Amino acid sequence: MVKTFGSFLIFMQSMLVRKERFAVLWKRTIDECVLIGTDSVFIVSVVAAFIGAVTCVQISYNLISPLIPKSTIGYMVREMTILELAPTITSIVLAGKVGSSIAGGLGTMRITEQVSALEVMGINSASYLVLPRIVASILMFPLLVILAMLLSILGGYLAGTLTGAISASEYIEGIRSDFIPYNITFAIIKSIVFAFLVSSISAFKGYYTEGGALEVGAASTGAVTNSIIAILLADFVLAAILL
Amino acid sequence: MIEIHNVQKAFNGNAVLKGINCTFETGKCNLLLGGSGTGKSVLLQCIVGLMKPDLGSITFDGTVFTNNKVDIRQEIRRKIGMLFQGSALFDSMTVYENTEFPLKMLTPEMSKEERRDRVEFCLKRVGLENAGNKMPSEISGGMKKRVGIARAIAPNCTYLFCDEPNSGLDPATSIKIDELIHEITHEYGITTVVITHDMNSVVEIGDHIIFLHKGEKLWDGNKDQILTAKVPELREFIFSSSLVRAAKRVDEESEGGLEALANEPLSEV
Ligand SMILES: Nc1ncnc2c1ncn2[C@@H]1O[C@H](COP(=O)(O)OP(=O)(O)O)[C@@H](O)[C@H]1O
Ligand SMILES: [Mg+2]
Numbered sequence: 001m002v003k004t005f006g007s008f009l010i011f012m013q014s015m016l017v018r019k020e021r022f023a024v025l026w027k028r029t030i031d032e033c034v035l036i037g038t039d040s041v042f043i044v045s046v047v048a049a050f051i052g053a054v055t056c057v058q059i060s061y062n063l064i065s066p067l068i069p070k071s072t073i074g075y076m077v078r079e080m081t082i083l084e085l086a087p088t089i090t091s092i093v094l095a096g097k098v099g100s101s102i103a104g105g106l107g108t109m110r111i112t113e114q115v116s117a118l119e120v121m122g123i124n125s126a127s128y129l130v131l132p133r134i135v136a137s138i139l140m141f142p143l144l145v146i147l148a149m150l151l152s153i154l155g156g157y158l159a160g161t162l163t164g165a166i167s168a169s170e171y172i173e174g175i176r177s178d179f180i181p182y183n184i185t186f187a188i189i190k191s192i193v194f195a196f197l198v199s200s201i202s203a204f205k206g207y208y209t210e211g212g213a214l215e216v217g218a219a220s221t222g223a224v225t226n227s228i229i230a231i232l233l234a235d236f237v238l239a240a241i242l243l
Numbered sequence: 244m245i246e247i248h249n250v251q252k253a254f255n256g257n258a259v260l261k262g263i264n265c266t267f268e269t270g271k272c273n274l275l276l277g278g279s280g281t282g283k284s285v286l287l288q289c290i291v292g293l294m295k296p297d298l299g300s301i302t303f304d305g306t307v308f309t310n311n312k313v314d315i316r317q318e319i320r321r322k323i324g325m326l327f328q329g330s331a332l333f334d335s336m337t338v339y340e341n342t343e344f345p346l347k348m349l350t351p352e353m354s355k356e357e358r359r360d361r362v363e364f365c366l367k368r369v370g371l372e373n374a375g376n377k378m379p380s381e382i383s384g385g386m387k388k389r390v391g392i393a394r395a396i397a398p399n400c401t402y403l404f405c406d407e408p409n410s411g412l413d414p415a416t417s418i419k420i421d422e423l424i425h426e427i428t429h430e431y432g433i434t435t436v437v438i439t440h441d442m443n444s445v446v447e448i449g450d451h452i453i454f455l456h457k458g459e460k461l462w463d464g465n466k467d468q469i470l471t472a473k474v475p476e477l478r479e480f481i482f483s484s485s486l487v488r489a490a491k492r493v494d495e496e497s498e499g500g501l502e503a504l505a506n507e508p509l510s511e512v
Binding site for chain 2: 018020021024108109112113114116117119120121122123
């Protein structure tokens with residue numbers, strides 16, 4: 001465990017020495033951003049909308065006291081999605097999508113000697129292959145999380161009004177009451193930390209794959225499992241520190 | 244000229260290279276010959292710097308490569324072209340982009356037009372002028388090797404390394420790839436090192452042959468000397484193929500049968 005962590009740190013450091021030209025890395029980063037975006041925008045949207053909808057329906061089911069105003073439902077949907085559900089669930093979904101694709105992609109490049117081909121050309125393969133993926137994740141995760149927040153709240157609105165649990169004006173009143181902007185900042189900080197964890201852990205797993213196709217599959221699964229555990233741990237730590 | 248001096252390498256106490264001394268001559272196809280698992284790929288990886296030898300040194304035209312300063316190693320690396328056993332083409336790029344890649348990365352000062360000319364020249368040289376837009380997954384094994392060669396020679400390499408360029412190819416394609424490597428070597432006067440366990444390659448392109456056996460160099464010479472070499476392990480290696488044994492049997496069974504066969508005209512392939 002300690003040894004793995006040590007080699008992880010060495011891996012991170014190797015990425016930062018002997019870097020390629022900025023223009024090359026920047027172009028690779030943009031390519032990766034597009035890939036992450038197009039790959040995951042659909043699944044993130046679907047998950048976010050349904051989570052918002054389910055949250056809304058379940059809260060209204062639990063809120064039976066006539067003393068509590070209906071707008072509380074809207075308020076609670078907003079608080080839950082912004083603080084926890086949007087950043088964490090989205091990142092877990094992305095761990096499955098982006099993490100497995102990073103680990104699988106790098107693992108395949110490793111076992112088919114494409115990594116060696118880069119090294120023979122005198123290119124620092126870690127910096128060329130991994131750095132753009134990590135930076136792209138750090139850029140894209142927050143955007144996808146913000147999208148997820150909006151869609152969750154929208155999903156809650158649709159579910160609430162369509163099932164008749166809450167009226168449109170009550171819901172909107174709820175989501176506009178007692179808004180704390182810092183919660184958004186907190187969610188974005190979370191998503192940046194999760195982005196770094198998912199991309200670097202998956203890259204580490206994929207980059208050091210040895211063997212054949214079977215090991216690439218194992219690296220992908222390992223990347224997803226480890227990323228999710230890391231997300232949940234970090235979620236707890238960040239909440240303890242920053243809230 | 245590449246000089247290998249006392250190169251040793253072990254994995255977990257298991258010695259794979261036991262002190263190799265040899266030289267690879269400029270302008271020649273130097274073959275590393277030996278059975279599977281004798282450490283040929285490990286030696287090649289030590290030479291190109293993908294692996295660090297435990298002991299010994301490697302010198303490229305007088306410049307020490309092993310344990311030298313990063314700048315100097317980098318300088319040498321930029322002169323190295325390598326064809327990998329599985330071709331190792333970047334599978335997200337087309338044939339054209341694969342060939343252009345080292346130019347983009349290593350010679351940023353080159354203009355777009357110069358780059359295009361160079362890529363087109365290299366693709367034409369390996370006979371793939373019409374395949375530039377194809378993806379690696381769409382082309383045959385032989386074509387992949389050609390792209391690998393084009394990518395290796397694109398930045399005007401001084402040293403060309405090929406790890407089993409014939410693996411996975413049919414005999415006719417193998418011969419064509421061998422010939423291509425041989426022609427390129429002589430055309431540009433580069434130092435070429437080819438790993439092989441294929442006797443066809445040996446008699447075809449073996450300007451200088453080094454025979455490895457269990458991590459040791461047992462023989463070196465050229466293709467005219469190899470058939471009469473006295474080293475038992477080498478003779479075992481050469482004459483162990485079923486074709487040679489079958490030919491011997493025919494020869495023994497019918498007096499002069501082999502000669503009669505050899506004198507028959509070959510049909511055009
Ligand atoms: N990275 C490695 N780790 C451990 N053992 C290795 C490694 N690479 C090669 N070997 C061992 O070294 C020996 C020689 O391998 P290799 O050079 O690939 O043989 P070949 O001559 O067929 O190319 C084999 O027994 C192989 O198991
Ligand atoms: Mg080999």
